[in-house]
Amino acid sequence: MSNLIPEPAVKRMPMYYRYMQKLETEGRIYISSRELAELTGLTASQVRQDMNFFGSTGRQGCGYPVAEIRYDLGRLLGLDREQSFIIVGMGNLGMALVHYEPLAEKGFVLSAAFDNAEEKIGMCVGGIAIQPMNEIENVVKMQSVKLAVLTLPSNTAQEVGERLYQAGIRGFWNFAPVDLYLPQDASIVNVHLDASLEMLSYRMAHADLF
Amino acid sequence: MSNLIPEPAVKRMPMYYRYMQKLETEGRIYISSRELAELTGLTASQVRQDMNFFGSTGRQGCGYPVAEIRYDLGRLLGLDREQSFIIVGMGNLGMALVHYEPLAEKGFVLSAAFDNAEEKIGMCVGGIAIQPMNEIENVVKMQSVKLAVLTLPSNTAQEVGERLYQAGIRGFWNFAPVDLYLPQDASIVNVHLDASLEMLSYRMAHADLF
C-alpha cells in the first residue's frame, strides 16, 4: 500500500481530505462515489479509481466510510502528527503565513523565524522572536527541523535554499517566483502566486472560449 | 490563433513567460527549444509543441526570438495592459497581497479594499482607505472592476463571491479553502495554500518513493 500513487491523484488528495473533514463534522457516516463526485466535480468512476489508489476501504452497496477515509488520507498526507517548520524572510507575506490559521489547525508548528533586516530582529511574531539568518544552521540542527517556508526576494531564494538544505531542511515551501534547484532528496513545492494570478488573467481574457 | 490551447500548456505559460523575461533582461536574442527545455525541465519536443500552441514565431536553424515570444505570451496572458482589482477581507493575508510587489509589476492595480471590522474601516493600505463591505456594489459598478481577490474566512467566501458576481466581478482569485460555485462565465482560480502545504507534507513523507 501507499505504493506509487499517480501524480494527478496525489494532487486531488487534499481536496478529498477537505470534503471528508466537512462530511465528518456534518455527522455523515458513509458517502457514495456518485455523491462525492458531485461535490468535487469529478466522475464517480474517477473517485473510485482514486480511492483504490489511496488503498480504499469502501463497502459495496453502501459507500465509503467517511471517518475512516478521512483518517487514512490524513495519515497519507502526513497530517497525523505535528510538524515543526521555520520561516525565512519576514516580509508581509512571511508575517501573514505565520498567522495563517489553517496551518496551525493541520498541525504545522512554527519553530523559528529569520530575517536579516536589523530592525526586525528581536521582534515577536506568533510568540517567537525573529532571529538573524546566521543563526539558521544552529537552530535547524539543534531542533532538527525538516520543513522551511521561503518568503524571500527571488534573488536570494536559491542561495538561502542551498544553505537550508546543507543544514538539514528537506521540505521547501517556496513563495519566491523562481524555481529552486536542490538535490533529488529535497521536496519542493513552489507556490508562484504571480503565475496563479496570470492564469486567472488568461482565463478572463479568453472566457468566451469556454 | 489563440484557439483552444490545451489546459496543461496554459498552466505552463506563466513559466515560459518568466524565463523569457529573464532571458530578455540578460540580452539574449534567440533561444532554442533544446536550451529552453533544459531551463524548464521539459523536453525539447514539448517546448516546440507548446510554442506552436501559443502561435509560435520560431525560426528554423536559429531558435525562438526571445523578445517577441515574451511579448506574445504577455498578450495571451492579458499582461499587456493594466487591470484594476479589488480585495475583500483585510486580514494578514489580504494586507500582504496588497503589498506584494510582483502584482504591481505585472500591471495589477489595486482599486479598492473592503472589510467589515469596525476598527479597520478607514485604515489606509497601499494608498487606499479600507471601506465597509456594503460599499462593494457601488464601487464595483462605478469603476467597472472585473477582478477580485478573496482573502476571507471560508464560511463567508461563497456568499461574498455571489455578491461580487452580481455586482459585475468576473475573475475570482480565491484564497479561502473552499470551492466557489458561480455561473459559467466567472473565471475562478483557487490558491488553496493549505492544500499546497499538504502536498509538500505528502512528498516529504514519501520522498523515498522518488
Add this chain to the structure above:
DNA sequence: TAGATTGTTAATCGATTAACAATC
C-alpha cells in the same frame, strides 16, 4: 433476497514524446 454500490478490467481519450521533412 433484491438493490445498491464498490472494485477492477477494458476502452477511450488526450497529452507527451519521437521522428523527420521543411527551411532558415
Add this chain to the structure above:
DNA sequence: TAGATTGTTAATCGATTAACAATC
C-alpha cells in the same frame, strides 16, 4: 551550401471513463 533547428505528423504513454462482475 551545410548545419542547425523548427514545425508537424505519427507513435507512445498514461490518465480518465465506461462497463460490469463481485459483494455488501
